Amino acid sequence: MTTVLTYVERDGDTLAKPSRETLTFARSLAEAHGWGLDAALVGDPTEGSLADLRAQGVATVHALVHDHLDDDAAPAAVAEALVQLHTQLGPGVLVGPGTDHGAEVMAHVGARTDLPLAANCTTAAPADGGGWDLTRVRWGGVLLEDAHLEADVALLTAAPHQTAAQSAGAPGAAELSTFKPELDDALHVTRVKERATRGGGISLATAPVVISGGRGVGSAEGFGILEELAELLGGAVGCSRVATNNGWRSHNDQVGQTGTRVAPDLYVACGISGATQHWVGCMSSKKILAINTDAEAPMVTRADYAVLGDLHELLPALVEEVKARRGVG
Amino acid sequence: MALNILVAVKRVPAPGAKIVLTEDAQRIDTKHLGFTVSPHEECAVEEAVQLTGQHGGESTVLTLGPEVAEEQLRTAISMGINHGVLVATDDEEWDAIATAAALTDAITTLEAERGAFDLILFGNESADAGNYQVGVRVAHALDRPVVSGIKDIEVTGDGVTMKRAVDDGFEVMQLPLPAVAAVKEGINLPRYPAMRGRLIAKKAQIRHITPEQRQGGLSRVRLRHPQQDQTETQILGTGAEAAPAVARIFEEVGLL
């Protein structure tokens, strides 16, 4: 039987959200053709991640076990382990999450097997006459591409935020199986030697509200009032590439195609025009509020709410209003 | 140690707020657009200029694309890159396998002439195709270590320390040279080319290499726009007087 093998990542005790999304994507492909759904992960799965794998309908969970495979493993080593496991299971589909790590591991799988890899897919199915028909995301999410993948084995990554993670109708056995790959020492070279954790603060990616500023903010100091508002609301400050390029903000704050994708309850875009490359970073927000002097700015026409005026006038008044309602200051 | 560094960049259209597709849905309509490279690649160029500035040595920028992609090579040269190499194709986009194979061939040719590149820098992903793999494929073909998502590079003796950005900080890796990295925007702030750089770039000789096209495996059928919900924008006001209305929105979404 054909197997859809899915590479998954843990996040603490449970499966990472993009991995659950990827399993749901992989399962719809497997179910449509009566194929099996297996998962592979580095090291021994925790109880919580096994529960997630069962809920996703996974039949067999392959734990990749080797001295070189741990949290600091080199992506090339993980890829080689996946290639060996996949070869043993027989031809089919190998899919990974379209996260930074997943994309890097799958790129190594593509390089090691010399097979084509379709990145950031939203759908995939076997094509009449061989190969695979698929749809994938391009330009960071603004465009879709229908494409044909000419290969017996489909190597895919699943586009993040495109398939909502859903439990299977019937849970899977998630039977645990240990796979011990043979890994060359040369694969060890790019393993992580050290980690440096960024301290504290509310992370841009998970903040419930993001107050973002662009060219209209005008200066690094101009972000002070955005900081104040974000802090009052328990949110984070974001920015556009113009703000980063002018040295007003660190790139860690940049929202967009080459920055962070955010999906807060409310995204407040202050003096940001709404170029596609910025838009893809904030379009998944539940609600968007644009503050802009230009009623024609794409950010305004696409937003749920807008204030058509100078952000330097509105934001101080807004901070006072919020403080008054909070009974602060 | 003087460094010999190569940077690979890809010419892409620079759309603004709306992307218009050609009638056959095969590409973006570029009639009214300028062209650029991915911000990741712009940073890779800047990194090469800074590293050769610190350690001495030379840098080369390489692209696979149509004749007009010389524009992007010249921009890189105006920022301080020493040499430009165009792997000339027709105007069709090549997939990741075909691109990586042709870039690998070109790199092998260049290295036979002037010695191995200590570092080869790629962008983390191309702006248009977003394949997330060309750099890894080239590194694998050249049998060199490669890491992606790099936000810091420091060359030390015969090795290089690279930092990869992860959600809550950095992962640090120590690689032997020669090595390959796919870098991300944020690794530096790219400079704005000075007048002198632009004059040098204008006159620079661009080396042309004619590639062989390897069959890749991923081919486009059509491009299309995803479905978008049409939202009616609710205007809350025009200035400071809108503050109470905005605060009510904060309440509605549960922030107050």
Ligand SMILES: Cc1cc2nc3c(=O)[nH]c(=O)nc-3n(C[C@H](O)[C@H](O)[C@H](O)COP(=O)(O)OP(=O)(O)OC[C@H]3O[C@@H](n4cnc5c(N)ncnc54)[C@H](O)[C@@H]3O)c2cc1C
């Ligand atoms: C491949 C690629 C990737 C990119 N990736 C990203 C990315 O990840 N993130 C990103 O942000 N950009 C990215 N960009 C850049 C993007 O195309 C735009 O250039 C950028 O987003 C514009 O930033 P902005 O909206 O701040 O500036 P502008 O486009 O100049 O807009 C400024 C806005 O502020 C308004 N304004 C001015 N003064 C005021 C005021 N006093 N009060 C209220 N409003 C005011 C103006 O009306 C205008 O709408 C990328 C570009 C490319 C080519």
Ligand SMILES: Nc1ncnc2c1ncn2[C@@H]1O[C@H](COP(=O)(O)O)[C@@H](O)[C@H]1O
């Ligand atoms: N046509 C090309 N010419 C030169 N470099 C390229 C080309 N396509 C991709 N690259 C490089 O490979 C990186 C990754 O591209 P991709 O795998 O398409 O996401 C890019 O950021 C570039 O550095």
